Amino acid sequence: MSGHHHHDHDHDNHFTPIEARVKALESLMVGKGYVDPAALDAIIDTYETKIGPRNGARVVARAWVDPDFAARLKADGTAAVAELGFGGRGGEHTVACFNTPEEHNLIVCTLCSCYPWPLLGLPPVWYKSPPYRAKAVIDPRGTLADFGLTLPEGQRIRVWDSTAETRFLVIPMRPAGTEGWSEDKLASIVNRDSMIGTGLPRVEDADRGTTS
């Protein structure tokens, strides 16, 4: 064995078993002509830099300031979010679930990890993990407690199990103390969890630019 080969071998051993399996799969898929490496990079770039919860936050903020948009969003979520340029893979059929003083909405996918990708990006690990998928439907208030959220006395809770290609976006209620705010400033308080139903918008987050 030449020194050069020896070097290559050492290099390969830097991979963990899962890294090695993924590298093998990618090499094979590219080698067989099944995937274009440029497509892989474009897909990663899309979900890393272009699509995330700020999209959903824009939908919520628009619904808060524009009652006509809110009405369209309620009637046909897919068409309404398309007005803002959102839709597509993992969000072909969108339903908006409006929180009210009487009822709070909570989204789960007990069977896999269905999640409104075009509006919220890729789901967090907890959303895909057994504790959440198991507990949300049988103990929704206990699930919210895991996030430190307690609903007001008398507010019902409605859980939506995403068992089809319909994707759900919770539209939280606009918090008090935000009167006269711009749409951008409103969007800045709409965090990811408030659009899943495991959180609420936080007025104290205003203008910090975080939506995660």
Next chain:
Amino acid sequence: MNGAQDLGGQMGFGPVQPEPNEPIFHAEWEKRVLAINVAAGAMGGWTIDGIRAARESLPPAQYLSSSYYEIWLAGLHKILVEKGFVTPEELQQGKPLAPAKTPKRVLKGDEVAAVLRRGFPYEREAEAPARFAVGDVVRTRVMHPQHHTRLPRYARGKRGVIERITGCHVFPDTGAQGLPETAQWLYTVVFTGPELWGPDADPTSSVSIEAWESYLEPA
């Protein structure tokens, strides 16, 4: 199938543990698994339910002890072999050893933005009117098929109300088996907490599922 994926109502997993400031990916390989999954799906060799079925058929102990991207990787290995795109030896060695199968399409880098934006809509032209109307009381069927289904166990044999007619959508149970595409009316069906979980359940809670017409019968 009654696999490990059907988690609704199971106990013993402990509390949900959100990760503060969670990154989008936890490792470089997760990015590659995501991208290979999306690009491989675009080949048109299986449906979204076909790949779900592949993941769900992992042995329960493996499913429950794997991270989600590990499940995706294992499911992709499985379906690529099942559909004849690769051989187990090729996966082992990471290089082509047998002639390639011709996929319906190969997603090119410059097509990604448009394809992701367009997505893959699941609504189809209806051939018959919807059997149920909003407000109808229905009962979900009791069934335990060996194949993929989207009717979770906790919601079988339960009385619910049709809240919304979503449209006529591609039927997962047959598509997952590689059978020709069919479509059925799809409904949002709401159940009370006590109907699903018994008299001790929170009466101010309710749960809905999206149910295809053949999952339902009049109550």
